[in-house]
Amino acid sequence: MKRMNLKYNLLKTAIKLFFIAVLLCSFTQEAEAIRIGLHEGVKKTYVGSSENAEFSDANTGKLLFISRSFTPYSIKAYGQSIAIKVKGRYYDCSTNAIYMHNPENKGFLATKRRWYRGDMYIYNFNGKLTVVNTLPLEEYIMGVVPAEMPSKWNIEAHKAQAIAARSYAIANINKRGSHGFDLKDTPADQAYGGASSETPQTTHAVLSTRGEVLTYNNKIIPAYYHASSGGKTISAGKIWNHDLPFIQSVDSFDWGIRKNGHGVGMSQYGANNLANKGFSARQILNYFYKDVNLSRVKLVEKEEETASDTKKEEDTNQQQFKKD
Numbered sequence: 001m002k003r004m005n006l007k008y009n010l011l012k013t014a015i016k017l018f019f020i021a022v023l024l025c026s027f028t029q030e031a032e033a034i035r036i037g038l039h040e041g042v043k044k045t046y047v048g049s050s051e052n053a054e055f056s057d058a059n060t061g062k063l064l065f066i067s068r069s070f071t072p073y074s075i076k077a078y079g080q081s082i083a084i085k086v087k088g089r090y091y092d093c094s095t096n097a098i099y100m101h102n103p104e105n106k107g108f109l110a111t112k113r114r115w116y117r118g119d120m121y122i123y124n125f126n127g128k129l130t131v132v133n134t135l136p137l138e139e140y141i142m143g144v145v146p147a148e149m150p151s152k153w154n155i156e157a158h159k160a161q162a163i164a165a166r167s168y169a170i171a172n173i174n175k176r177g178s179h180g181f182d183l184k185d186t187p188a189d190q191a192y193g194g195a196s197s198e199t200p201q202t203t204h205a206v207l208s209t210r211g212e213v214l215t216y217n218n219k220i221i222p223a224y225y226h227a228s229s230g231g232k233t234i235s236a237g238k239i240w241n242h243d244l245p246f247i248q249s250v251d252s253f254d255w256g257i258r259k260n261g262h263g264v265g266m267s268q269y270g271a272n273n274l275a276n277k278g279f280s281a282r283q284i285l286n287y288f289y290k291d292v293n294l295s296r297v298k299l300v301e302k303e304e305e306t307a308s309d310t311k312k313e314e315d316t317n318q319q320q321f322k323k324d
Helices: 002-018 138-148 155-171 200-207 268-276 281-288
Strands: 023-030 034-042 044-049 052-058 065-068 072-080 081-088 087-093 097-101 109-111 114-116 118-125 128-136 213-214 295-297
Touching: 002 087, 034 044, 034 138, 044 128, 072 087, 072 118, 072 128, 081 118, 109 118, 128 138, 138 155, 138 200, 155 200, 155 213, 155 268, 268 281
Parallel strands: 023 295
Antiparallel strands: 034 128, 044 072, 044 109, 052 065, 052 097, 072 081, 081 087, 097 118, 109 114, 118 128, 213 295
């Protein structure tokens, strides 16, 4: 315990001597909507909505179907097309891409036993389904922070997590573009639990850091993080064969916690321990990421042509589908 307190005291002294208050500066890069892969390579899944939702052909904008709220719909790959089960029967949508959204932007969409903000795209790629959640960046981060950190942790740790996650997301836009989305919803990129995982405290942490990102040499960094290092983080070169100047090996302040993750960047347990000792989110980030600046991106929602932008078909019943 004495050793740990000495470490904290030394860190406080170092920050007092060398920590330069980070000034928020505007950043020219715009943050648009992000695409998150929820399902990939499945033959069948289900979707639903809390309000009546529109299903449209994502290729043509043609309205295919209006679903009922709180009703699950089974969807399956049908050759190179997609079929939806309505009243016990599958109907061929005659398209390989479906766009699903709430026309008044109210309510939530559902799949994987979770609620999600934003819209969904369902694709048939080579006879297998991919389901993508498209939503504004900040709403995505609202579903990341509570999935990555326990909601009862210190709010300064949550703020640090929000800024790191936002930075990672923007730096990795289109990382998995060949798969039809930007990032997975798993720790392979960032854990994302949708609206179902949101809590008041973690949402406050996201909103209070809205648009804030970490930059190095005027570029947003992929702010890698992990659960715990077991005492000391490691440099990126030890894992990926290339060093990152803004990530160096430092004491992780997570002693006694079993190592969990790659060990590069911010230790989440360490961040919470530092927050509990009185360190702010900015101080935590400045400790784990070297020579970085805290900047704010301009947040915009990507405008997309959707079914609501096209003339709606009057006949929206199941006769629009071809029976399986």
